[in-house]
Amino acid sequence: MMNITLKQLRYFEALTRHGHFGRAADTCAISQPALSVQIKELEETLGIVLFERSARHVRLTGFGQEFAERARVILRSVDELGDLARVAQDRMVGRLRIGVIPTVAPYLLPTLIQHLNAKHEGLDVHIRETLTQRLITELLDGRLDTAIVALPVSEPGLTETALFEEKFVLVRQAEDADAPVPSPEGMREMKLLLLEEGHCFRDQALSFCSLRPVLPRDGLDGSSLSTLVQMVGAGIGVTIIPEMAVPVETRSAPVSLARFPGEEPGRTIGMVWRKTSPLAPHLQNIAEVVRDAAEALADRHKDILPA
Amino acid sequence: MMNITLKQLRYFEALTRHGHFGRAADTCAISQPALSVQIKELEETLGIVLFERSARHVRLTGFGQEFAERARVILRSVDELGDLARVAQDRMVGRLRIGVIPTVAPYLLPTLIQHLNAKHEGLDVHIRETLTQRLITELLDGRLDTAIVALPVSEPGLTETALFEEKFVLVRQAEDADAPVPSPEGMREMKLLLLEEGHCFRDQALSFCSLRPVLPRDGLDGSSLSTLVQMVGAGIGVTIIPEMAVPVETRSAPVSLARFPGEEPGRTIGMVWRKTSPLAPHLQNIAEVVRDAAEALADRHKDILPA
């Protein structure tokens, strides 16, 4: 009788995530038949069927679910075994999987990647850009090593460290450049454009205006900051964006910028990782590199919108 | 760059246990070069040396030790994955690794194996006979599924279940058959033959006589009950043996047997396994089979030394 192999568990795990042989095979970088065969072999070794194949769906059996949970733990432990080794040879080399939220990624990453390559030659940086919630899931699953998100996250299994503060600024039509900046309460009277549900920045903006979460209003929710700014330029309303996005997003639309007077709204961007990660000591160093990159970026653009 | 495989971890683990490429290779049922190559490949994958090879010894490096701990956990989890599957298809089949202490094994096993084969066809029973302490270690390491030992064991990670009680009986020269049976205190005046250090039965016998553990007295400690009885037959002293050993051990030596009057000394034999073992539900059944076997055995010999 055959033996269970890690390869089989990796393929199995991919299949549980995709529920689709073809796509799972793709992410494993093998052909669909290869995956089919390995899954079958795994099932034969175990003497139990793991997946229920219907013509339309591939679903885990009851036993498969229990199996999947344990398999995931094992795979993560094995990955951590590799991480452990990387830490032990005390320079940081090899793969580093970073997740970044969409309202930070496009602005920070170019600089960050440059800095990372400079400081840690031989580091193979993988980037994943998606919403906070998904990043946290993948982090806990061991599919990411760390994530850059807005703090606080308050997830028991994770350590967080602050990277930098960023203020929010008001974006209006170019003509309104000299109009007085509304107070937070005043914002409620205006047509405020927001990101779609799920973006943390949506909630942060709403909270500044002391607005309760509202249902999506068709056509008024943008899928990116870029979209929002274009809509403002077209005279549809006003919006708020984090200052880091300013240099990139306001270049190509007829909009004016303004800081809020008094207590400026803002958020803390930070890095999180699993408390148990053997990479922990190195992630502190990586966090330092991110801070440097953010600072360099802010410095470079400090004259676009002076404090 | 290569990937870590379970095979490599298994080989690695064997090598940590043996500290010797040749012997480790043997237990893995492969040639020594095959093992050498896999270990080297593992080290290259990790980018770290795991073993320090001197001409005489193979020892783990500092990192190797940490690595080994985690590897063992992983291997056990994988084995349990297999066990889980076996339990799920609700008949018990496949490998079952049972450890048995030396003062029980030779008498119980023949009957037990017979019963196991009858009740669980297709069960591949592996037996390991050694001292309690070692059995417990191997059990916690996941190298055994269960062990039959004297209770209590009182190990936090283990569950215990009683199997049967057995009394101890006095073995004297054949001529002394009609002499009065000494009291426990009386035993102290006699030349009491004991098993070597490490056997739990040695301690049980000493405790009955209210003797403090004594240092080995050259030439008077036997390595098996068989040896002790032969020594008694040769007139060197007296001894105590568990009643289960009576039919086998007293057949070939000129000795007489006697029960102790009043509160008879004895011990509880039981089965233990890891609390987390997925085999747990089945092990309860196995325990039942062991009880049956012990009862059948006692029944068969009940006239040799009536209660």
Place this chain on the structure above:
DNA sequence: GGCAACGATAAGAAAAACCTATGATGAATA
């Protein structure tokens, strides 16, 4: 009924693992 999507199967090719034979090294021994 025919098409499209999907997983299973088959045959041959590529990659990985293994075995036998042999080399290299260092400790024990003569």
Place this chain on the structure above:
DNA sequence: TATTCATCATAGGTTTTTCTTATCGTTGCC
């Protein structure tokens, strides 16, 4: 000091495993 022995590493060729491409069979859908 030379020799032997034990032990791990390396090399070449073979076997085993895994993978790819091609193809089939099924099922849902228009």
